Amino acid sequence: MDTRLTAEQVEIRRTLRELLHKRCGPAELRAAVDSPAGHDPLLWSALADQLGLPGLALPERYGGVGCSVTELALACEETGRCLAPCPLLATAVLTAPLLLALGTPAQRAELLPGLAAGTHTAALAVPGPTLTTALALTGDNGGFAAGGGRAGGVQARRADGDWRLYGQVDQVLDGHSADLLLVAAHTGGFTRSRTLLFLVAGDASGVVRIRQTALDATRPQARVQLRDVRAELLGEEDADVLPALAALGDSAAAVLACEAVGAADRVLERTVEYVRQREQFGRPVGSFQAVKHRLADVYVGVQAARSAAYHAAWAAACAPVSPSAACGAPAGGGLALAQALEALRLAAGEGIQLHGGIGFTWEHDAQLYFKRAAGDELLFGPVHRLRDRAAEATGLFAGGEVAV
Numbered sequence: 087m088d089t090r091l092t093a094e095q096v097e098i099r100r101t102l103r104e105l106l107h108k109r110c111g112p113a114e115l116r117a118a119v120d121s122p123a124g125h126d127p128l129l130w131s132a133l134a135d136q137l138g139l140p141g142l143a144l145p146e147r148y149g150g151v152g153c154s155v156t157e158l159a160l161a162c163e164e165t166g167r168c169l170a171p172c173p174l175l176a177t178a179v180l181t182a183p184l185l186l187a188l189g190t191p192a193q194r195a196e197l198l199p200g201l202a203a204g205t206h207t208a209a210l211a212v213p214g215p216t217l218t219t220a221l222a223l224t225g226d227n228g229g230f231a232a233g234g235g236r237a238g239g240v241q242a243r244r245a246d247g248d249w250r251l252y253g254q255v256d257q258v259l260d261g262h263s264a265d266l267l268l269v270a271a272h273t274g275g276f277t278r279s280r281t282l283l284f285l286v287a288g289d290a291s292g293v294v295r296i297r298q299t300a301l302d303a304t305r306p307q308a309r310v311q312l313r314d315v316r317a318e319l320l321g322e323e324d325a326d327v328l329p330a331l332a333a334l335g336d337s338a339a340a341v342l343a344c345e346a347v348g349a350a351d352r353v354l355e356r357t358v359e360y361v362r363q364r365e366q367f368g369r370p371v372g373s374f375q376a377v378k379h380r381l382a383d384v385y386v387g388v389q390a391a392r393s394a395a396y397h398a399a400w401a402a403a404c405a406p407v408s409p410s411a412a413c414g415a416p417a418g419g420g421l422a423l424a425q426a427l428e429a430l431r432l433a434a435g436e437g438i439q440l441h442g443g444i445g446f447t448w449e450h451d452a453q454l455y456f457k458r459a460a461g462d463e464l465l466f467g468p469v470h471r472l473r474d475r476a477a478e479a480t481g482l483f484a485g486g487e488v489a490v
Contacts, residue, residue, distance in 0.1 A: 094153075095160055102137060102164045110168045112451050115304070118171035123263045124297065124306030125171040133172060134204025137161075140178050141202025144186065148198035155337045159344040159399035166348030169304045169454055173207045176260040179341050180334070181208035181268050187330050188283065188321040197266065197285075209264035211255040211310050213239035213271075217465060220270065221335025223420045224471040225478075227328050232281045233272035240312060242271035242284060249319055251284060251312045257465070261308035262297040264288050268320065269312065270327070281327050284317035291315070302461030304454060337402040339419030342466060343395035346426035346459070350388045350433040353455045357381065357437040364442070377440060384433045391422070391429035398422035418480075424472035431459040 091099075109129050118126040133139040143158040144150025151157075158178065165174060182201050185194060185208075200206035210217075213232050218224040220232075233239020233253055240253030251271050261267065267286040274280045286293065292315040300307045358381060361372030371377055398419045434456035438445040445452050463469060477483060 091160070095157060098137075098142075098153075098157055099160055099164055102133075102139070102161055103167075105132060105136060106164060106168050106170060110170050115169060115171055115451075115454075119303040119306070122297075124260070124303075125173055125263070129170065130172045130204060130207075133174070138202070139174065140182075140204045141198075143178065144182060144198055144202045148186075148194060149202035150198070151202075154403035155340065156399045156403040159341045159395070159402075162341050162345040163348035163395075166345035167352040169349065169458060171304055173209075173260040173264065175305070175342075175345075176209045176264065177201055177207045179338050180210040180259070181266070183334050183337065184210070184268060184283065184330060185320070187333070188325050188327070190321055193285070193318075193320065201266075206265040207260065207263065208266040208268060209258050209261045209308075211240075211258045211261060211267050211269045213253060213255045217257065218335075218467070218471075220331050221338065222328075222332035222475075223335045223339055223423070223466060224468075224475050227332055227335075230281065230328060230331075231272055231279065232270040240269055240271040242273040242282060242317070249284060249317045251286065251315045251317045253312055255310045255312075257298075258308050258310050259465075260306055261310045262295045262306065263308075267293070267310065269310075269317065270331075271317075282323070282325070283320040283327055285320055286312070286315055286317045290317075300461065301464065302454075302457045304458060305461055305465070336398075336419040339423040339466070339472075340395065340398035340402045342462065343391070343419065343422040343426035344399055346423070346430045346462060347388065347392045347395050349455055349458055350384075350391065350426070350430040353430070353433040353437045353452065354381070354384050354388055356451075357384075357433075357440050361440055371440070380436055380440070384429075384436050387429040387432050391426040394418075394422040394425045418476060420472045420479075421476035423466060424469045424476070427459060427463050427467060427472075428469055430455070431463070434459050 109132055114126060138151045139161055141150035142153050142161060143155055146152040185197055201208055212220045220227055220230050233241050240251055240255060242249055242251050251269060265288050267288055269284045269286050270281055271284055273282055292313040294311040296309045298307045298309055361377055362370055364371045402419055434452065438452045438456060441452055444450050
């Protein structure tokens with residue numbers, strides 16, 4: 087494995103960082119999260135028009151750039167640094183790969199060019215208490231069901247030759263503003279129970295979308311209610327949805343890990359800059375040995391998380407092409423995500439502490455990074471379950487005894 091970035095990857099990072107530095111400062115971020123959409127449409131247009139970011143990992147025949155998950159993860163590391171308010175995660179990371187993997191040729195040709203160009207956005211709506219169950223990040227998703235009986239969720243049934251959906255999804259990233267909803271629904275009744283994915287227009291009759299108050303305002307969420315909504319089946323009726331969701335989970339975790347690393351790195355930079363300037367007892371706070379040790383621990387955590395995230399992104403890009411031994415063991419996106427979330431939580435916590443009295447105020451940006459760490463762990467964790475799943479998937483403790 088060559089750990090050096092290619093010239094193209096370096097250029098993607100450099101160009102994106104320059105654009106975000108100009109268009110996504112603290113004032114723009116706060117204005118965007120307080121808007122009804124929860125993101126900045128002008129920033130999203132700039133990312134799409136100037137960099138082709140929404141279609142970075144989509145094939146060129148669908149209007150994409152033709153890069154891999156690795157380049158998308160490196161780009162998300164930059165968006166994570168400034169907590170960029172845009173629907174990149176919902177559209178390009180969670181939804182577009184499923185359309186590409188399961189959609190019919192006609193569906194791909196119709197939907198993917200708009201997503202790649204950034205003229206349309208999409209959101210993945212998975213019923214249940216946690217998205218990680220469907221994405222197999224915290225356990226095997228073989229028993230996952232999108233609804234049924236008293237569990238609620240979303241039910242799908244045929245009526246007059248059409249598919250109809252009825253139910254509710256409580257946590258949909260960018261679901262209140264997405265033009266397209268990709269909904270996981272239960273069908274087949276008790277004896278032939280299975281989960282399928284359906285395409286629903288955001289403004290379809292019977293769709294009610296309500297933006298929710300989230301811990302992390304930079305990741306807007308919505309409750310989506312479906313009241314006898316006409317839907318289109320994604321792909322064929324015999325499509326195997328659960329393996330596709332599991333594969334998506336590993337690649338999405340790798341991208342999220344890189345995003346968390348970018349956020350942690352930025353918090354560390356700002357904290358180091360602050361302790362160099364702030365003086366106590368006639369000398370900079372950063373000159374005290376105790377402060378140096380704390381920041382050194384954060385630095386080591388960030389660098390270790392970056393190494394794990396990069397490897398997971400490389401493996402996720404390699405696995406679909408060659409599942410042979412060339413890619414090594416399972417990609418381990420969940421394990422990289424666990425390490426990155428832990429690094430971000432540590433960096434944000436130390437940043438708040440070392441900024442002193444201003445660190446925990448609403449006006450300072452440190453609280454936004456701390457909420458990103460906590461919010462991501464609620465959505466895609468927790469950390470100990472991500473690690474437990476990684477150990478289970480690799481058979482780390484299979485057939486052995488655990489010392490007490």
